[in-house]
Amino acid sequence: MITSSNNSKLKNLKLLQQKAKARKEQDVFVTEGVKMFLEAEPDRIKEVFLSESFAKKTEYQPYWKELPVEIVSDEIFAKASDTVTPQGVLCVQKQYHYSLDPILSKKTPLCILLEDIQDPGNLGTILRTAEGAGVDGVILSKGCVDIYNPKTVRATMGSLYRVPFMYTEDLEQTIQTLQQKKVQVYAAHLQGKTYYHNKQFQTGTAFLMGNEGNGLRENTAKLADDYIKIPMEGQLESLNVAVATALLVYEAKRQRS
Numbered sequence: 303m304i305t306s307s308n309n310s311k312l313k314n315l316k317l318l319q320q321k322a323k324a325r326k327e328q329d330v331f332v333t334e335g336v337k338m339f340l341e342a343e344p345d346r347i348k349e350v351f352l353s354e355s356f357a358k359k360t361e362y363q364p365y366w367k368e369l370p371v372e373i374v375s376d377e378i379f380a381k382a383s384d385t386v387t388p389q390g391v392l393c394v395q396k397q398y399h400y401s402l403d404p405i406l407s408k409k410t411p412l413c414i415l416l417e418d419i420q421d422p423g424n425l426g427t428i429l430r431t432a433e434g435a436g437v438d439g440v441i442l443s444k445g446c447v448d449i450y451n452p453k454t455v456r457a458t459m460g461s462l463y464r465v466p467f468m469y470t471e472d473l474e475q476t477i478q479t480l481q482q483k484k485v486q487v488y489a490a491h492l493q494g495k496t497y498y499h500n501k502q503f504q505t506g507t508a509f510l511m512g513n514e515g516n517g518l519r520e521n522t523a524k525l526a527d528d529y530i531k532i533p534m535e536g537q538l539e540s541l542n543v544a545v546a547t548a549l550l551v552y553e554a555k556r557q558r559s
Contacts, residue, residue, distance in 0.1 A: 303354065304374045307381050311372060315351065318394065319384050322448040329397050331450035334384055339391045340365060341460045349394040353379035356390025384452045397450065400466040402476070405439035406483045412437050412554055413485065413508040414547060417473055417522055418445035421514055425449060426457020427544040428511075433461040435551035436558075440465060441508075443473040477525045480508050487526045489518055490546055492539060494531030501530055503554035511547050 304312060317324045318332050325331050330348060333339065339350070350371045356362070357373050380388055405411055414437055419425050425447055432440050446469070447454065455462055470476040477487055485506035488498075510526055512518030517540075523529070532541060532549060540546065 304351075304372055304378060307378050309378075311349070312351075312374070312378070312382050315382055315392065315394065319452050322450070325397070325448070325450050330394050331397055331455065332384075332452060333393045333395060333455055334391070334452065335389045335456070336362070336391060337460060338455070339393055341463055342393060342395060343463070344369065346396045347393050348396060351379070351382065351392040351394075353388065353390035359390075362391075385456075398462075398467070400439070400468045402439075402441070402468065402479065405441075405466060406480070406485070408438050408506075410504065410506050410558075411439070411483075411485060411508075412503075412506075412551065412558075413480065414440045414551065415473065415477065415480075415487070415508050415510040416440065416446055417443045417511070417518055418513040418516075419511070419543065420447050422447050422451040422453035423457045424514065424542065424544045425451075426454040426459075426462075428547050429454075429458045429465050429467065430461045431544065431548045431551060433465045435548075435555045437465065437551055440467040441473075441476055442467065442469045444469055444471055473522060474525055477508075477510070477522070480506075481525075481527065486528070488528055488530045488550075489523045489526035490550065491518065491523055491526075491529040491531065494529035496528070496530055497533055498530040498550055499553055501528070503557050507554055509547065509550045509554075511543055514543050 347369055350366050350369050351374050353374055353376050355376050414432055485508050487508045487510055489510040
């Protein structure tokens with residue numbers, strides 16, 4: 303049993319939780335909680351850390367019996383956890399690697415394009431919403447927050463395991479590639495003249511969403527096939543980016559149902 307926070311494996315676990323660079327270099331990420339553990343693909347799990355009390359719960363023992371497990375004293379596990387009320391299980395898993403080709407191989411792909419999203423919770427919520435709406439892929443600019451940030455991972459509620467996603471070094475080039483494949487790119491933009499529910503999203507569609515504070519970069523927005531907007535009452539100019547994304551993708555889902 304690990305009883306010291308100076309243990310080398312725990313030190314590396316903390317590093318992976320805190321540093322995107324370390325996660326990238328080791329090609330892994332950390333998940334926390336029972337749900338994320340039970341839904342993980344066993345062959346992707348590299349290491350499991352269990353609190354002493356969790357390890358005694360017989361109903362979960364069959365799930366980790368064949369995995370590389372480290373038992374950690376409850377006190378030390380609480381220090382290693384990234385949450386206020388730890389559930390007793392942390393996993394180190396292999397990162398996912400997707401490409402654009404499988405997404406574009408769909409007959410009428412539905413995509414989300416994200417530029418410079420900074421809030422981990424927003425990104426996680428968008429990925430979770432994407433699964434619910436049947437989105438084929440989420441494409442992120444290199445300026446977006448790390449999708450393996452522990453807060454993002456928790457906010458996905460497991461959708462991280464099931465929704466294809468990829469970072470692109472050149473978002474503008476990726477937009478042009480989508481357009482060449484007959485995917486219409488719609489920018490959620492304050493200058494939009496048409497409400498989103500008056501557009502047709504039954505063919506290949508990508509929704510282009512911008513940074514929480516600054517919206518889309520001007521050069522990026524100009525590449526869109528059209529600007530769309532969401533009806534607003536009161537003095538609001540815009541909605542939270544995760545909420546706005548949800549409205550758009552669920553309208554596409556409604557039209558395609």
